Amino acid sequence: MSVSRTAVMTAALRAAETARPDRLFDDPLASAFVAAVRAAGEPVVQLPPGASEFAAIRTRFFDDAALTACAGGIRQVVLLAAGFDSRAFRLAWPNGVRLFELDLPATFALKEPVLDGVAARCTRTVVPVDLRGDWSGALDTAGFAVARPTAWLAEGLLPYLAGAECDRLLATVTGSSAPGSRFVFDQLGGTDRPAIRATADAIRATAGAQLVPTVDDPVRWLAGHAWRATVSRVTALGEHYGRPLPEYVDRAASDAVALVSATR
Numbered sequence: 281m282s283v284s285r286t287a288v289m290t291a292a293l294r295a296a297e298t299a300r301p302d303r304l305f306d307d308p309l310a311s312a313f314v315a316a317v318r319a320a321g322e323p324v325v326q327l328p329p330g331a332s333e334f335a336a337i338r339t340r341f342f343d344d345a346a347l348t349a350c351a352g353g354i355r356q357v358v359l360l361a362a363g364f365d366s367r368a369f370r371l372a373w374p375n376g377v378r379l380f381e382l383d384l385p386a387t388f389a390l391k392e393p394v395l396d397g398v399a400a401r402c403t404r405t406v407v408p409v410d411l412r413g414d415w416s417g418a419l420d421t422a423g424f425a426v427a428r429p430t431a432w433l434a435e436g437l438l439p440y441l442a443g444a445e446c447d448r449l450l451a452t453v454t455g456s457s458a459p460g461s462r463f464v465f466d467q468l469g470g471t472d473r474p475a476i477r478a479t480a481d482a483i484r485a486t487a488g489a490q491l492v493p494t495v496d497d498p499v500r501w502l503a504g505h506a507w508r509a510t511v512s513r514v515t516a517l518g519e520h521y522g523r524p525l526p527e528y529v530d531r532a533a534s535d536a537v538a539l540v541s542a543t544r
């Protein structure tokens with residue numbers, strides 16, 4: 281299970297956000313995933329204060345990025361490390377969207393039974409793979425159309441991969457990206473803030489997964505593969521969404537994560 285346990289941690293944060301009257305998104309399936317994981321006897325990582333505010337803004341950023349890509353004409357979406365992401369079921373996709381969810385088999389073993397009988401709002405295909413390896417063949421076999429521009433979303437993935445694994449992932453994404461594609465991901469820039477160390481400790485202790493800063497400069501990293509990237513920060517996005525981070529949240533820790541949006 282290990283790193284798949286981080287998926288329910290994110291679902292728990294989304295369930296908490298969904299319960300707020302001023303929520304930045306509505307994810308009614310999140311609490312069902314958490315309940316299913318608890319029923320299976322699996323632990324749910326308890327994160328330090330500030331994590332839910334950070335995660336809500338990050339999720340909204342990815343929601344907006346996905347819908348903006350589709351508004352620009354993209355109809356193929358790939359969720360790299362989908363976890364308990366329920367975007368296929370909760371976003372207002374335009375007609376004709378084909379969405380692929382990639383994650384480890386252990387994640388889908390818990391996820392799919394919860395979704396039994398729930399209708400997706402797009403054409404959804406699950407592809408169980410290890411994203412550290414060679415996964416493009418499995419994606420192609422599942423019906424991915426390499427000639428079509430794609431929106432790739434990797435929310436909460438790169439901080440669990442080593443540098444060489446990130447490089448390999450980027451090479452694979454790039455090799456499957458027709459002109460006009462987009463790649464959106466978050467990248468941990470450092471671990472020196474106490475809030476980040478506390479988060480990393482909780483994830484290691486409960487999920488057995490290691491949170492690591494990998495790519496120093498995501499814009500330059502992407503430029504090396506002909507992607508043009510911009511970086512957003514959580515503090516500014518929270519203000520933009522009308523949900524500024526409360527005083528008790530360590531803003532420097534929140535802003536140590538780059539929210540990266542790239543086009544090709």
Ligand SMILES: C[S@@+](CC[C@H](N)C(=O)[O-])C[C@H]1O[C@@H](n2cnc3c(N)ncnc32)[C@H](O)[C@@H]1O
Nearest residue numbers: 284286287290361362363383384410411435436
């Ligand atoms: C923090 S969760 C985020 C899940 C989802 N993107 C979300 O925002 O709800 C990290 C996810 O990365 C997945 N993951 C980590 N390493 C992976 C790997 N090598 N191959 C496939 N999935 C992986 C885990 O299974 C987990 O679902």
